Amino acid sequence: KNEVEQSPQNLTAQEGEFITINCSYSVGISALHWLQQHPGGGIVSLFMLSSGKKKHGRLIATINIQEKHSSLHITASHPRDSAVYICAVVDDQFYFGTGTSLTVIP
Amino acid sequence: DGGITQSPKYLFRKEGQNVTLSCEQNLNHDAMYWYRQDPGQGLRLIYYSQIVNDFQKGDIAEGYSVSREKKESFPLTVTSAQKNPTAFYLCASRRTGTNEKLFFGSGTQLSVL
16 A cells, blocks of 8 residues: 555656646645655755645645645756655655656756 | 765675664754665655654564664664665654754665675
């Protein structure tokens, strides 16, 4: 049983394209996190959401609590956005999705 | 700068050997976590600690042990009982409250010789 499902698993885009990564979850949560993992393995936190929408530069994250769904959008994608994007939800512990591997081609 | 430091970056284990992965943080966080990452799978929780001198088993604790003698340090020992230890190991700490955030170390790749 997977508490967190992400789609797509892999995504290839041309530079400049608008990108959407989806996350659905099945548990009750207090918060949802979007994380970015670059080649080499280090993970950085992009957003923490408990409701609504957040924006940071070209990244936008939204969450719909009733539908148990979140999306991460990247506007004007760039090759440096190439990474694995991981959705994680929190109730009494963290549950992680398997990640979406994004490749942006120049 | 505050952060989490994991070492070593690469580690090789021989049969029957215990190895210890280091995790140090200077963020003053109470909560620390160890995760295992295998290809195509999400992060899986090995152990976590909410406070000094206390820790709890995660979903895949068998074959691993931890200690939390200091707030800054949360080392993970992979024992000889862990029969499939090859994986990428990540340590994390958590800032709680309204500005909740996870901070990760750069990871340790453990391989079996």
